[in-house]
Amino acid sequence: MSGKDQFMRTYVSVDCVVFGFDSNQLNVLLVERNAQLAHSRDLKLPGSLIYQDENADEAAHRVLNELTGIKKMTLKQFKSFTSPKRTQNPDDVRWLEFAYNNKIDRLITISYLSLCKINRRLNNVAKYQSLDWCPVSELPVMPFDHNQIVEESLEEIRRWVEFDPAIVFELLPSKFTESELRKLYEAIYRKELDIRNFHKKILGVEYIVPLDERQTKVAHRAARLYKFDKILYNKRMTTIE
Amino acid sequence: MSGKDQFMRTYVSVDCVVFGFDSNQLNVLLVERNAQLAHSRDLKLPGSLIYQDENADEAAHRVLNELTGIKKMTLKQFKSFTSPKRTQNPDDVRWLEFAYNNKIDRLITISYLSLCKINRRLNNVAKYQSLDWCPVSELPVMPFDHNQIVEESLEEIRRWVEFDPAIVFELLPSKFTESELRKLYEAIYRKELDIRNFHKKILGVEYIVPLDERQTKVAHRAARLYKFDKILYNKRMTTIE
DNA sequence: TATTCTTATTGTATTTTATACTATAACTAC
């Protein structure tokens, strides 16, 4: 058969933008490539080539499970990056071929959004030297088009929250204060919110339930704790329809 | 190098869901595969393998240009479909290998949404026997996962309209009545809209401008025609920010 | 030309939601 050169036959990877919230700003989970081939400290998004027998969602779950130990993390495919130019940099290609022990000329990637409590203990992953939470405002220059991917994921997370408001609670501890929740919204929308109006709105949301507990060990009046009630949230969904 | 079997190396295609509106319901543009290998009338989404030197957006533009003659159609990537099972059906694989003259075992696809005025004259495309607008309520069973792709594209088009309301005018003639516009919204959201409230809202939208023209050749009171003003629309975008 | 038929056109009252705005209470640290 002819035409072997005309059509792209390529490796396909997934790359995961995992957000975490440190009660102040959004952070992205980056991994450090093993430095054998890299010239300097060299951070990138966690990812993997897709295996023969899995689909992209399964590959993304595998990557996230490797990092966090969680089997079924909340995750969302959000865009494919396919430019032939994304594997332009010889350093990047050399690292790929080292890491995957395959000759790789062209590579497209399917990017995923995911959310993780920032205090969670992370696994050591053989493929990487270290894992690090990096504030979105202080991202290093990363290989491939990973900077662009994070950029676009920040727009995507807003659409995701609007579509499914429950996902914000993946970024908070199971008991949280109203101000933590508000600051999370402020970080996602990059916009200050009026404290009183926010309070009024939270009062009206039945699936955010106030507890009879308060913060401890804080150097000021301790705030009430709240929890997210998944059952009430799901009921709400069916009530609206 | 080892590991050649472990990682997926595959062909990648784009498939386009092109919507058209016939003043009543949404239609999808389907193509008929050349029947040498198919058992019956055999409709599918238009698509193509991606070439070596292009990215997915360019491939989708190429497919749409082939169908419509339009160089820069409005288009939006919306999801990758990557299941190993999508090329399970031997008929589908046989057609692929016939159409592309390549041995193709696994194939993932990146799906695109696009919009087209339904009266537009379409091109003959050598690869296909015919092109047809098909109402979304009467879709045939299609090869690969094309039924699922259309299904998901219907959810996507609503998010798209919310994000960029101007795209609905790609589905209407350049001069349209208020009722055509309303019926288009009703088709997209699958929900009846109150005529008077809709009218009130349209009045307040400065980029939908009433003309001093009316319908002709209608068997009832002729309605006023409106046009979409792109310049006013773009101004609006900057005003909000 | 009178009648019928179909669609176009318009306004008001009500409810809901968003916004702007500040004073006091509770707790810790010193």
Place this chain on the structure above:
DNA sequence: GTAGTTATAGTATAAAATACAATAAGAATA
């Protein structure tokens, strides 16, 4: 006990969404 910091709560106004029906215009037909 005083200073400092954050938590908590309500009202008035504006804007947006919703519910609802009667009349006008034109074409077709008798």
